Amino acid sequence: MAAVPAVLNSEWTKIRTVSSTIWTLIAAFVVTVAMGAALSALLNSQFDDLPAAERATFDPTYVGFSGMVLGQLAMVVFGVLVVGTEYSSGMIRTSLAAVPQRGSLLFSKIAVAGVLALLVGLATSFVTFFLSQALLGDHRTGIGSENVLRAVFGGGLYMGLIAVFSMGVATMLRSSMLSLGILMPFFFLVSGILSAVPGAKTVARYFPDQAGSKIMQVVPDAMNSNPAPYGPWGGLGIMALWVIAALAGGYLVLKKRDA
């Protein structure tokens, strides 16, 4: 058995020595922060023009996280590339020859990349919060207000989980292009569209991103969003189940298939 600390060390070297890591993580940070800040500034200046229902459920924290819609896509790319480039480069055979215990290889990789994504997610989330609140002027909230810290911390968790979910999917599909081709449109379009369609709504709210993003809301049904039959932690739990399912699927594929 190759020792797990040695494999973790090796996976850390793999991650820090490719430039796609730094670019995707910077993109996730910059896009989320910048878009959240821009929307906060916009809403601050046009608060009085909002519909009454949205003003009543105004959630300054959730507004700050508006950029997550795009920022999460960079996290998807990060997660997919961490796994997918092993397959596209042929490195997977070299990696498995070095570490034939496939479970150790996969979960060491996911642990290292997942922790990195979580740390970047937390940094993104806190910076986003403080910057957007500064730009919201009179409509801002503070980190000490009720449930706000949970939402901000949850934003970091959400980004980390999105990345790990993508790693699981990429392990199942064994291809960067295929995984991106499915995950990007899904998170960017399909999930959002379905959650607005009356019939599909009840199903769509159990999608990983729809359920998971509840953790970032402080005001229930914030900004007149769809009510859900689960709370913030319930939503994150649903997302976690998706992640576990993706990882289990990825593990089975890696275990059974020829490399």
Added chain:
Amino acid sequence: MIELDGLTKRFGNKLAVDHLSFRVRPGMVTGFLGPNGAGKSTTMRMMLDLDNPTSGSVRIDGRRYRDLQEPLTHIGALLDAKSMHGGRSAYNNLLCLAQSNRIPASRVSHVLDTVGLSAVANKKSKGFSLGMGQRLGIAAALLGDPEILMFDEPVNGLDPEGIHWIRNLMKALAAEGRTIFVSSHLMSEMALTADHLVVIGQGRLLADTSMADFIHENSRSYVRVRSPERERLRDLLHAEGIVAVDSADGTLEIDGGAPERVGELAAEHRLVLHELSSQRASLEDAFMQMTAGTVEYHAHSEQDGAQPPPVGPHWGDTWNSGTDPGTGTGTGTGPGTGTDTGTGSGSGDTTKGA
């Protein structure tokens, strides 16, 4: 020592590897020979636990690959030239492999030096030529200083200097008592490096023999005679009970004959000879005869194409007919026999005139 026991791999209804059993012994270079698609790479992938066998097993020093502690320190393998992340430098590609098997980082610089890539150690490996990629793969195989080394088609893409280098490297590693297992589809390459041969075709074991025995058994020797009075010469030989066969270029070939006997006979009867030589068919021919029935992808010679299309047969009908081993292909019986390069088996001494 690598032991294969009844190793079988089935892809759908195609049997890629068919009950292979053989041993790869230490202290020598074992050549793993077979035409394209014979199952060499699949076999090697199963040896490394990359592909799951349908049945049978592989033991590395008595253990399954997945049970090896730090496998790179037991067995190093070169499979594809491009099996590294192109966006990572050569040094870092090797470093992450070294770390996973607790190999000291100093080995990375050492093996890069061994394969001559020190100058480009910090360059991204996607810019590497096929030959450089091959050298990087070899460096990865050497990383753990393993007792067993496996190379899949190592000379692919190497320049002549590189080919020379890898041959000497393999011999030197074998001389240190290591187990060297190297695949190739070129008999000529094997003849120069291998001490032992394992030949497969369509996944089946065709030969497991020492190189010397293979040469002895498979290189057909014959005498070639050229004379302006061919018919008279033939009658003369026939009268002596020697069977001579017409060959394509107007010479006569005598299977297993002694040139002395033919020469004396010609002198006795004052017959002019323009050529009298003892010949050996190349090992390439022997290999081709052995695998003729098992070749997966046949090229059709231009000669065949130029002839009017024969009535019955369809494309592919000739696949399994092969060449009758009894008649022997001799030298230059057609483009299908490919490189007749004289593989060090000795092309015989030529005695001219009479």
